[in-house]
Structures are given as C-alpha cells and as structure tokens.
Amino acid sequence: MKALSQKRRHPLAAIALLLMGLLLTGGLYAVATTVNEAKASTAEFTASDTQEGQKLFEANCATCHGMGASGTQDGPSLAGVGAAAVDFQVGTGRMPMQMNGPQAYKKPAQFNDTQTHQLAAYVASLGAGPAIPAEELLDEKGNAAEGGELFRVNCAMCHNAAAAGGALTRGKFAPALADVSGKHIYEAMATGPQNMPVFNDSNVSPEGKRNIITFLKQIEANGSPGGADLGALGPVSEGLFVWIAGLGVIIAFTIWLTSRTS
Amino acid sequence: MSAAPTAEAPAYVANTKVGRFTDFVDERVGGSGILREFGRKVFPDHWSFMFGEVALYSFVILLLSGTFLTFFFDPSMAETHYAGSYTPLKNVEMSVAYSSSLDISFDVRGGLFMRQVHHWAALLFVASVAVHMLRVFFTGAFRKPREMNWVVGGVLLILAMAAGFTGYSLPDDLLSGNGLRIIDGVIKSIPVIGTYISFFLFGGEFPGTVIISRLYTLHILLVPALILLMIVVHLFMVVVHKHTQYPGPGRNDRNVVGYPLGPVYAAKAGGFFFIVFGVIALMAGFFTINPIWNYGPYDPSPVSAGTQPDWYIGFVDGALRLMPGVVSGFHFEYIIFGHVLTLNVLLPALVPAGIIFTVLFTYPWIERWITKDNREHHVLDRPRNAPTRTAIGVAGFTWYSVMWAAAGSDLIATHFHVALNDVTYWLRALFFVGPFIAFAVTKRVALALQRKDREIALHGRETGRIVRLPHGEFIEVHAPLDEYKRYKLVGFESLAPLPAQPNEHGVVTRKENRRAKLSRWFFEDRVAPATPAELEAGHGHHEAVEAGEGQKTLSH
Numbered sequence: 178m179k180a181l182s183q184k185r186r187h188p189l190a191a192i193a194l195l196l197m198g199l200l201l202t203g204g205l206y207a208v209a210t211t212v213n214e215a216k217a218s219t220a221e222f223t224a225s226d227t228q229e230g231q232k233l234f235e236a237n238c239a240t241c242h243g244m245g246a247s248g249t250q251d252g253p254s255l256a257g258v259g260a261a262a263v264d265f266q267v268g269t270g271r272m273p274m275q276m277n278g279p280q281a282y283k284k285p286a287q288f289n290d291t292q293t294h295q296l297a298a299y300v301a302s303l304g305a306g307p308a309i310p311a312e313e314l315l316d317e318k319g320n321a322a323e324g325g326e327l328f329r330v331n332c333a334m335c336h337n338a339a340a341a342g343g344a345l346t347r348g349k350f351a352p353a354l355a356d357v358s359g360k361h362i363y364e365a366m367a368t369g370p371q372n373m374p375v376f377n378d379s380n381v382s383p384e385g386k387r388n389i390i391t392f393l394k395q396i397e398a399n400g401s402p403g404g405a406d407l408g409a410l411g412p413v414s415e416g417l418f419v420w421i422a423g424l425g426v427i428i429a430f431t432i433w434l435t436s437r438t439s
Numbered sequence: 440m441s442a443a444p445t446a447e448a449p450a451y452v453a454n455t456k457v458g459r460f461t462d463f464v465d466e467r468v469g470g471s472g473i474l475r476e477f478g479r480k481v482f483p484d485h486w487s488f489m490f491g492e493v494a495l496y497s498f499v500i501l502l503l504s505g506t507f508l509t510f511f512f513d514p515s516m517a518e519t520h521y522a523g524s525y526t527p528l529k530n531v532e533m534s535v536a537y538s539s540s541l542d543i544s545f546d547v548r549g550g551l552f553m554r555q556v557h558h559w560a561a562l563l564f565v566a567s568v569a570v571h572m573l574r575v576f577f578t579g580a581f582r583k584p585r586e587m588n589w590v591v592g593g594v595l596l597i598l599a600m601a602a603g604f605t606g607y608s609l610p611d612d613l614l615s616g617n618g619l620r621i622i623d624g625v626i627k628s629i630p631v632i633g634t635y636i637s638f639f640l641f642g643g644e645f646p647g648t649v650i651i652s653r654l655y656t657l658h659i660l661l662v663p664a665l666i667l668l669m670i671v672v673h674l675f676m677v678v679v680h681k682h683t684q685y686p687g688p689g690r691n692d693r694n695v696v697g698y699p700l701g702p703v704y705a706a707k708a709g710g711f712f713f714i715v716f717g718v719i720a721l722m723a724g725f726f727t728i729n730p731i732w733n734y735g736p737y738d739p740s741p742v743s744a745g746t747q748p749d750w751y752i753g754f755v756d757g758a759l760r761l762m763p764g765v766v767s768g769f770h771f772e773y774i775i776f777g778h779v780l781t782l783n784v785l786l787p788a789l790v791p792a793g794i795i796f797t798v799l800f801t802y803p804w805i806e807r808w809i810t811k812d813n814r815e816h817h818v819l820d821r822p823r824n825a826p827t828r829t830a831i832g833v834a835g836f837t838w839y840s841v842m843w844a845a846a847g848s849d850l851i852a853t854h855f856h857v858a859l860n861d862v863t864y865w866l867r868a869l870f871f872v873g874p875f876i877a878f879a880v881t882k883r884v885a886l887a888l889q890r891k892d893r894e895i896a897l898h899g900r901e902t903g904r905i906v907r908l909p910h911g912e913f914i915e916v917h918a919p920l921d922e923y924k925r926y927k928l929v930g931f932e933s934l935a936p937l938p939a940q941p942n943e944h945g946v947v948t949r950k951e952n953r954r955a956k957l958s959r960w961f962f963e964d965r966v967a968p969a970t971p972a973e974l975e976a977g978h979g980h981h982e983a984v985e986a987g988e989g990q991k992t993l994s995h
Contacts, residue, residue, distance in 0.1 A: 180707065188766050193805070196852045277853075279858070287506055321527045321529070325528065327528050328605075329735045330738075330740065331611075333742075333743040334742055335744050336744060337743055337744040338562075338613055338614075338734045338743035339733035339734075340737060341745065342853060343744025343853065344853045344859045346859055348856075348859075350853050378968075383790050392527055397528070401554055401730065402545070403727035403728070403730055404555075404724060404726045406723045407727065409733065411614065411746065411747055412747045412748060412749045412753070413747050415729070415752075416562065416753065418726065419563055419722075419749070420566055422642050423562070423563050423566070423718065423719075423722055425569075426717055426718050428486065430711070430714050430718070431486035431487075431489040431493075432486045433488070434489070434710075435484045435485055435488075
C-alpha cells in the first residue's frame with residue numbers, strides 16, 4: 178500500500194492510469210456489445226442451408242454487396258448484420274432493392290420463406306449478429322400498457338403515436354406499422370434497418386420489445402372506436418375532412434334551401 | 440276625465456281558451472308587436488348568405504354538447520393511474536384530466552359521441568366563421584355602414600380561435616401537451632416579459648399543475664360569454680343595417696328584396712339548424728376526431744410525429760416550421776446582456792398573424808380612404824367587378840394558405856413521396872412570391888370575366904348557328920339576352936381612379952397624393968359596364984364595340 182502511494186507522483190503514473198481506464202472501458206464495451214446482441218442460434222441453420230444461401234446470394238445480392246458479402250460502392254458489407262437483418266430486409270421485400278434512393282420501399286417479397294431462411298443462414302455464417310427472434314417473444318401476450326409507454330418514448334417521434342408513420346428529412350420516412358408482422362417489428366428494432374436506429378437489448382429489453390409488439394397489435398386489433406380513423410394522421414386530416422366533406426355537404430344543403438325561390 | 444274608473448270595453452275578445460290565454464300574455468309582454476316587426480324583416484335568398492347561420496348553429500351545438508361534457512370532465516392535473524376500460528393504457532400514470540377524458544370516451548354512455556360532436560362542431564364553427572368572412576370581404580359587404588360589424592366579426596374569429604385552442608388543450612394528452620409546449624416557447628420568446636408571463640400562466644415552470652384548470656375556466660366561462668356577447672352585438676347590427684343583397688333588377692341601396700322572416704324564412708332557418716346538427720352528428724357518429732387514446736398521457740419528453748394544432752391555429756404552426764434557423768451564416772438568435780432574443784421563434788409566431796389581423800381589421804377604412812366613398816352600400820359587388828379588391832383578398836388568402844400548408848409539410852412529404860426539405864424550400868419561396876402571383880392572376884381573371892360579361896351584354900349569347908347571307912357573308916347568330924340577365928351584367932358601378940383633390944386651403948397634401956397614387960393602382964385597369972348607348976349600338980353587330988370611358992379602358 179505504501180509503495181503504491183509513493184509511486185502516485187511518478188511521471189508515468191498518469192499515463193498508466195489512462196491506459197488502465199481505456200482498457201477497462203474498452204473491455205467492458207466489448208463484453209457489453211456482445212452481450213446485448215441476441216446471439217444467432219446458428220443451430221437452426223444446417224450446412225446445406227448455408228450452401229444454398231451462398232448460391233442465392235451470389236446470384237441475387239453480390240452485384241451490390243460483393244462476393245462474400247464484403248461490400249462494394251453500392252452496398253455495405255453484411256458481415257455481422259445477423260440473420261434478423263436478412264429476414265427483415267428480404268422478408269419485407271426491401272431487398273433486393275428496387276432502386277437506389279433515400280430509402281428502400283417495402284414491396285412483395287422476391288424470395289419464398291425457404292430461400293429467405295437460406296440467405297439468412299449464409300449471412301449469419303459470416304459473423305455473429307442479431308438472430309431471428311424466438312416465438313415466445315412474438316406471442317403478443319405482453320403488457321400492452323407498458324409497451325405503449327415504451328413506444329411513445331422511443332418510437333412515436335418518427336412512427337407517430339398511432340403508428341401511422343411520419344416524415345424524416347430528405348425523402349426518408351418512418352413507415353406506418355399496421356400490417357407489419359411482429360417478427361419484422363422485432364427484427365427492425367434489433368437491427369435498425371434503413372434510417373432507423375438500433376434498439377439493442379440493453380436499450381429496450383426483449384421483454385420490452387415483446388410489450389411494444391403487443392401494444393401495436395392490440396391497437397391494430399382494437400380498430401378505431403370512434404368511427405373511420407381518417408388515416409390516424411391527426412388534426413391535418415380532420416381539418417381537411419371538415420373543410421371538404423363537412424362544409425361541402427352544408428354548402429350543398431344551402432344551395433338546396435335557396436334554390437326554389439328567386 | 441271622471442274620477443271613477445270606468446271599465447273600458449276591450450277591443451278584442453278571443454273566442455277560444457287558448458286565444459284568451461295568448462291574448463293575456465300578449466297584452467303583458469307585447470309579443471305580437473315584436474313578431475310583427477321581426478316577422479316582416481326581409482332576408483334576401485342566396486346560399487352564400489347562410490354561413491353566418493352555420494356558425495351560429497355550430498355555436499349552439501357547441502354549448503349543448505359542451506355542457507354535457509362538463510358533467511364528466513375533471514380539469515385536475517393531479518396524478519392518477521388509469522383504471523378505465525381501455526386496456527392499452529391500463530394502469531398508466533396520467534393526470535385526472537386525461538383519465539376523465541378517457542372515461543368520457545369509453546365509460547360514459549354516449550360520451551365519445553358527444554366528445555366528437557363537440558370537436559367536429561368546433562372545427563365547423565371556425566371554418567364557417569372564416570368562410571362567412573371571406574364571403575363578406577369578396578362581395579364588399581364590409582363597406583359603409585357595416586365597417587364596425589366587420590370588426591365585430593373579426594373579434595368573433597379571434598374568440599373562436601381562442602375557444603378552440605383552450606379546448607384543444609384540455610384533455611391533457613400528448614398532442615395537446617405538445618401544442619401547449621409550443622405556446623410556452625412562443626411566450627418565452629417575447630423579450631423581457633416572456634418568461635414572467637410563462638411563469639404566471641403556468642403557475643411556475645412548464646407544465647406545472649394548474650394550466651389545465653385555468654384553461655378550463657377560460658374555455659367554459661369567459662370565452663363563450665364573450666362570444667355570446669359579440670354574437671348579440673353582431674346580430675343587433677344586422678337588424679339595424681338590414682341585410683345586403685346581390686345586384687339584380689329592382690334591387691338598390693334603399694331596399695331589400697327577399698322573403699320576410701315569418702313564416703317561410705323562419706321555418707327554413709329553423710330547419711337549417713337541424714340540418715347542421717344532423718351533418719355534425721353524422722360526422723361524429725362515423726368519423727373519429729382527436730383519438731386521445733392514441734396519443735397517451737402528456738409527458739414533456741416524447742413528441743409524436745404528425746403533431747399539429749387544429750386547422751385554425753395551423754397557419755401559425757406552419758410559419759414556425761417555415762422559419763429557418765440560420766440563413767447563409769446570418770443567425771436569428773442573439774444574446775443581449777445575458778438575455779436570449781430568439782427571433783426565429785418570435786418572428787414567425789407573431790408577425791404573420793399580426794399582419795393578417797391588422798390588415799383584416801383596417802381594410803374597410805383603407806378602401807374607404809382610397810375611394811373617398813362615403814355612401815351607404817347595401818347592394819353587393821360581384822367579386823369580378825372589384826378586381827383589385829378581389830386580387831388583394833386572394834393574395835392574402837394565398838399567403839395564409841402557404842403557411843397553412845406548411846403546418847402539414849410532413850404529411851405532404853410522406854403522402855406525395857417528396858422530400859420534406861423540398862416541401863419546405865418550395866413553401867418558403869411561395870411564402871414570398873405566392874401572394875404576388877395570386878394577385879396578378881386573380882386580377883387578370885377578374886378583368887377577363889368582366890370583359891366576357893361585357894361582350895355577352897353587347898352581343899348576346901353565341902348560339903353556334905352559322906348563317907350564310909345572300910351575298911355570301913357568313914355570320915354567327917347571337918341570341919339577345921333577356922332583360923334580367925342583362926341587368927346582372929351591366930348593372931354595377933365601376934369606379935375610376937380619383938385624382939388628388941386639393942383640401943379647403945387649395946393645397947394638395949402629400950398624403951392626398953399618396954391616396955391618388957393608390958387610387959390609380961386600384962382602379963386604372965378597368966372594364967366599364969356597357970352603357971345603354973353601347974347596348975343600342977351593339978345590337979345586330981358582332982364586332983367588338985368597346986368604347987373607352989374616362990380613363991384607360993382595357994380592350995381586347
């Protein structure tokens with residue numbers, strides 16, 4: 178103890194301390210990031226899945242993402258994006274991308290479930306990343322109220338409080354979430370596709386994600402208690418409706434009321 | 440006169456019990472006199488005269504549905520945990536105000552319907568006030584003797600917006616809280632006194648615990664009382680001035696041609712109340728408005744995408760959205776003696792609204808000064824026959840609409856698949872050039888319509904029948920107009936520029952010169968109505984005979 182206190186004024190003491198601090202934070206970060214990623218349970222992928230996936234990848238994806246998914250000018254490297262990213266992007270039809278632009282649009286999926294599974298197997302084999310979520314996280318039996326709170330704090334600023342979608346800068350946008358499957362919602366949170374940030378497991382726990390999906394599915398199933406929801410877009414659609422439909426009908430009546438005379 | 444009271448024989452004795460009863464009441468209240476006076480008031484019939492009625496009826500519906508809502512609404516900001524029947528919010532911490540609004544929506548019988556009636560009626564109320572004002576402006580109904588009633592109408596518009604905004608904030612959901620936060624920001628941007636006003640209003644730091652109950656008092660007591668007072672003043676002046684009428688044969692500034700209030704017009708107006716009520720009830724029954732359960736309780740941290748105010752506050756929100764923070768290195772935020780002056784909030788929030796309402800309130804006097812017209816006007820202008828006024832109105836409306844559209848810039852971007860930034864840039868450009876384009880286009884269109892009217896008045900309607908004359912000439916046969924139709928086309932007053940007039944000392948003041956310049960700008964482009972002489976000369980010819988009259992007259 179005495180030796181340590183004597184050396185605390187040594188010229189190299191500050192450097193040693195800094196080094197220790199850096200090592201500690203770096204080490205902790207490495208541990209934390211690997212812990213936070215839902216590890217791909219590669220067990221569900223067979224070797225033939227991976228092989229078939231590689232063939233599909235080389236035929237359909239390598240033009241932009243490069244051979245071995247190492248990335249080119251036109252598309253990023255896919256090492257470490259995980260099976261969840263592939264399942265989301267290919268499963269919702271966003272990949273293969275229709276054209277370059279601010280954001281890939283959702284469109285009919287180009288591959289069937291088996292092919293998507295094989296592609297996911299191949300990309301997952303390139304490096305560890307978020308896995309396709311387990312069924313029990315997608316059962317829509319979580320706490321909707323808690324999910325609602327998480328949604329309003331984390332998601333509503335882009336996706337709108339009623340999940341009707343919203344605009345981002347320069348042609349980017351947050352899509353509406355009705356009709357999106359629970360699995361794809363989970364994968365989007367875990368991988369942060371397009372312009373969406375990643376909500377990893379320390380940000381929003383798997384249970385939290387399950388609650389958010391429960392909330393979204395519940396408000397979707399509830400429908401609109403007050404009648405047609407006019408797109409759930411808030412006061413703009415309400416204003417348009419009252420000016421066009423409300424006032425329009427009333428003007429029709431005023432014309433009718435005054436038409437018999439003069 | 441003898442001292443003893445003599446029983447005077449009554450002039451009239453009713454034969455039936457009901458008759459005797461009504462006679463008894465009438466002799467003490469004088470109802471028949473009132474009915475005779477009001478029942479014979481004449482109202483001209485035109486659909487565009489009915490927007491004021493729509494506004495009045497919407498207001499009555501607002502009072503009825505609002506009273507129902509007060510039975511169940513609790514404006515307290517005390518914290519509670521939701522225990523009602525909407526499961527996605529079960530046990531969520533929220534204010535009593537929001538919780539009671541949710542209870543009205545889900546646990547009070549007919550509550551959601553009444554809430555939607557109230558909100559739709561509010562939107563329709565302000566919309567019909569606005570359309571009514573546009574009608575009054577574009578037909579020149581604000582001219583003498585109605586200038587003061589125009590001002591009362593403007594005050595009513597502001598009060599309607601105030602009523603709407605105070606109501607919008609009451610449910611204490613995320614949307615209304617976001618709106619209040621913007622108001623708080625605008626108040627705080629006012630130099631020196633802004634922070635004080637904010638602290639007094641919110642009873643401390645935003646959001647505080649008192650704002651909802653204060654807004655509630657304003658919403659159900661002060662603002663509706665003022666609206667009611669203004670409506671009484673407004674209607675009283677309508678009775679005093681009598682109603683305006685569109686030009687037509689037999690109509691002039693000394694008469695009103697139309698139908699008496701009783702019985703037909705009163706029945707129509709009464710029926711129209713139920714039509715308006717019915718339309719609002721249908722909207723409330725079939726279309727959601729302000730689904731507060733979607734937005735969740737207010738919490739200063741989250742802001743939902745697509746957060747906008749109701750339509751009538753939209754133009755202020757749009758102006759805020761259009762304001763850039765920095766323009767090529769020029770900042771709008773200064774720190775003066777440690778106080779922040781945030782012009783990029785202060786300017787867009789207060790200046791456009793200030794300009795719009797200043798021009799709106801002073802316009803009757805501006806036009807009166809330019810025209811030096813001190814006559815009473817009870818016959819309206821067709822908008823095309825006052826091209827410069829119409830163009831000014833459309834320019835103003837365009838300016839408003841640009842800001843209005845900007846409030847929905849995010850939805851324009853997502854629904855038309857364009858970039859939000861581009862929407863903002865275009866609207867910024869339109870904010871400056873839009874009114875000028877609108878002015879020029881409207882004025883030209885109005886003049887062109889006048890020219891068309893003149894052409895039709897002079898030569899009649901084209902029949903499309905081509906006739907070859909014996910000597911080989913082809914002519915198209917024009918059918919002459921009947922007297923009534925022609926009156927509409929020629930029976931209007933076309934003002935000419937009024938040159939500068941010397942005052943009583945024989946001096947033309949600088950102000951008078953400015954007025955003369957404005958008068959020239961106002962009236963130099965004009966198409967004079969066809970005169971009787973021209974009409975006489977025009978018959979049988981189909982070449983344009985467009986005689987110049989006085990100043991510069993346009994010809995084609």
